[in-house]
Amino acid sequence: MSFHENADETLQKCVDKCTPINIISTLKRACASSFSDMEQLFYKSDLEDVDYEKLRAFIKAEIDTLIKHGQEDRSFMDTLKSLPIWPVHSSENKFKDAISGILLTYKLPFFSFNQNTFFYKCNNELDFNVLTKLGVNSVDELEYIRHYIVPALTTQFPNPSKEYINFLRSVLSLGNHEIEQYLKLYQTIPNQSVSSLVRVDTLYDANNPVFRSIFANTDKFLPPELQNDPACLEALGRMGLKRQVNYNIFIECALEIESQKSQIKYDRFQENVVRDRAKILVRYLYEHINSLNFNSEQWYKILRIKFVPSEKNHQNNQNQFYQGQKETLGFESFKDLCSHKYKKICWTQCPLFDDDVEPTTSFSEKHPEIGFPTIENIIDHLFTVVTMSKEKKWSKNNEEELKNVINEIYKMLNELCKDINRRMLSIKKMHFRKIFLNGDDPFDENSWVAREELVFGLQEDIKKRFYKVNECLKEYKELLLTGTPCLDCLDPKPISKVIINDQKDVIINSLINKLVNKPDDKFHDVIFIVGEEKEFNAKQLRNHYEKFIKINKELIKKQLLELCKNLTNYEEILEMSQKTKILDPLLSYD
Template sequence: MSFPDNAHEDLKSCVVQCTPISILDSLEKALSYTNMEDLKQLFENSNLSPSDYAKLRTFINEEIDTLIEHAQHQEDFADILVSLPIWSIHSCEDNLIDARSGILLPYELPFFSFHKNTIIYKCNSKSDFITLTKLGATFISELDYVKDHIIPSFIKFKTPPREYIPFLQAVLLLNNSEIEEYFRHREVIPNKSLTEFVSAGALYDMSNTLFCSIFADTDNILPPELQNNNHCLNSLRRIGLKHQVNCSIFVECAKEIELQIKQGITSSVVKKRARKLVQYLYQNIDSLEFNSEQWNKIKRIKFVPTEKNIQNQFYKKLKEVSLFESFENLCSRKYINICWTQCPLFDQHVDPTPTFNERYPEIDNPSAENIIEHWFVIEKMLKEQSWNRSHMKELRGVINEIYQVMNKISEYKDYEMLIKLKINKPEKKIFLNGDDPFDEQNWVAGKELIFGIQKDIKEGMYKVNDNLKEYKHLLILAGAHEVEPPSPPPPNPIFDQKDKLVNSLQNKLESHEYHDVIFTVCNEKIGASKYVLSAASSYFDSMFYSGFSESTMKKNEPIPIKDIRPDIFRVLLNWLYGKSFEEATTSFLSNPNEFPAGQSYEAYYLTFLVDLLKAADCYRVELKNEVEDKIINSSYISVTNVCDILEQIEKNDAERLKDFCNQYIESNEELIRRSNEDAKET
């Protein structure tokens, strides 16, 4: 407001200039003129409209910095500023209070309270929040608001209002670790139907496909507003929302299936859920490490689907069962032949996997007692002619499978007494001692069977036919007898005529008494037997009995042997008399440890072998092959002697050794050439 230029100065001095400060000063003066107690009463009697209050708040918001600066020097002015009853609060009557009487929440936090009337400021704009903050309004953090103003009301208010959800969303989106920790141990999360508050750990995350299947129709899940907000989900998971399957949660899932069965939920729906749960168990059996208490619970919960509709008409008198059973009562379909009348079977979609069986071998097997009772039923059904001969093959298969399993069980000491009590009775004619199960004469009791007899003795004393022989342990427990002949005496020692003959011939080779031919070898006379030599060598056989000059020589006239040393000839004779190569050569070879210094035992031994080879070849004795192998496989052939060896055996039938020497020369030609040059120079 401004005056005209020609206005009188006295008039100007009588009118206060319109400024933010003067406006608030005027309120103080008005209060003193009216004798009212405070500004609240002044404003209440002024009949201001809501828009008037809004304009005043806008004015204060716009001028707040100027007003606060002035208030710092004027205490009364400061009191007026903070005492203005213009600030809205959350209440059913839209009450207004001053800047110091209420509580200021964080601006981003949506307001929520279980109470209709509060002293929480309703900031209609960010400017309201800023002004109240500058005026010193009591600020409260999200955590303190939750702890002091929300949670205490849960005692009285049990049902979550829908308005609570936006507030909870905002709190969760803060990612405040203190609030999350505070929530973790309290029932502050609404369930799906908003009927109660629960802890986050009581609810299941529908993002998990297994939980989505099992808990979709329950109240154990979040309201959609929370479930569909990924940021909220992350916070809820941190404070306990069940979002992954572990051992304890799997137990809860199994119990939920059992509960739904009892509640009468459509069986096809529950069965589908149960199949998924059991299949999850099989697929994750390696990661689900149940402790004994957890596994014992799972075994007893009736949540596993059973098989009720086996199409094969062969399986008569199936065990009557409910749609769901516990693991401990069910048997795998692979055991159907040995228990179908006594045990419920797994649904075909949840038959245990090999990995599951390996982890829990006690599951899915029928008990010994179940098998025995089933065995009795099968025998009774046969008598009742429940099957015809078209089922012959299936029946024999069932019977043999029962015998096989029971025979294996009978090997365990713990089951011996049970088996004896059940089947060791003369009236229990449950063993098919023949091929035809429809022939009543083939069915006998265990007590009527005898192992070790070749034919039936009389009625009640039957031999065990081939089809039952492999089940001996079971039959003995069932009362079968066994012929027990005495143990045979120790066997007579085995006489080796060959060894005796060889030893005798060796002795006779050394004795002149048994010589009928004399050989002269380098002036040394060596005797032998024509008969032995002719039997051992075709060459000597021809020499003595086929017209050779030696065959017409006078008795005891020596036969000269040329180009062979006596020791070599003696080795040849010893071998022909039955000694091995090692035995024949040992007596005639020098001891390596006693060999003269400066001489090479290797060269000596190689020469010995080459001479023996030539002699064996000369007399066409098979010893040649063995000697040839000895030379080839020894380490005595070298670049310095290979050519000499090849030259020595040039006229002999030793093709393998010749080939070996030629290959040796070809592979080491350069070294052999250099070796020969060095030898010539020497």
């Protein structure tokens, strides 16, 4: 309203000028005259949305003037703040004053799991700045996540929506490490199918080829919106997303293969898919064994997980020689598998690596124990091969190949028996087992003898009780001497004036010479047979001949010889050796 210059001065004083300050002041007077607060005044006025928009536009345009005046007049500032013209995020199209609402940082788009909130709608940065100047209550990004997002996630368990994913992208794009460390503690990240929210450390980066293969179709990846956003991937990586294979994640991958293997049942196609995944993982191990740097506990666990593809029996059907191969379902542990280069010495006891995952040279150098059968497996394999030979499981056409296999087994056992612990184990397992081929025909049961029946240095067999060591076994002395007597050891100095008529006399006289001149219990496991039915009581003879010791040493020596001829077990030989040590000074005196 404007007045003519000649208008009455008193009248002019009764009408305020139309200024931003006077307009706000007028609203205050209207409240006073109607005995209403500002919210009631606006409610009674029944304004349209466009009216609210015009008033907001006026306030935004004059905000600096209004704020300046409000800083000088506290009552005016209170009136300005009390205007209920600011829209909030609500399904009821509500408006709030600049006191009772909450202002979200402009760095994030608004998102809430609740339909009705007190958060101001800011359609642009100007809205945000005006509300900030009015001093509204505000929350930063971390406060918003901590007090308004995570509580809803942990109590309402909502399904992830497209709006939530977009909001999450904005949060992750901030690069705020404090927010990232908070979010990783909760199930806040959607899985690939967007069917649920999970912890970030349960998901894998699909850009990694190992993960992409092993966890295909497992819903353990991110949705495309997050997977294809580099900034999000970096943030999620800091939060625990599995992006690279390390020692712990490798174990997870191996366990995943083992789990998938148990679900295959009779689906050949699915089996091949899982085997291909397993091969990728095993090859990765071979190539990165040094960088993975497993500790002893982790390595122990890996050796026992059944995730390594093994050679199935039908793969070996082309070669009928290797019958009786160890049964396998197609996946075994490193602990149980054997390398193909040791196939001949263990195929009936150990499953073999699939050809595609045979250990590489560099991996074998790092872990030579992998793929090598235990001495127990080798010995048990020998037992099986011997049994199959005696049962003529192979034809005559396989004779040379069979003998080659047997010799390979002997050769390996011979080498292993250089270790005292393995030697003692072999003695225990092989005790009096007829598993040594001391002839040319592996199909002839009489060609097989026990280690205790073999004597090195013997020129001919003794009545089917002791056997000379034939050329085919002589190179395996470490293996055989663990339980086989040796004439060279029994008789280091030849006995003079003894006529050797047969091998029986050689053994008897050599032992007597040893007992008389050099008592030693090292070779007292030799058993002698003299005659066919003749038996002597060793203890009785020993007591009887004690009184003749000083009469004639030659006579005593002869009696000792007769006594030794009739010893029938190890205990008697040992007892004789101990007695000879007492007699030795007298018998050797001239």
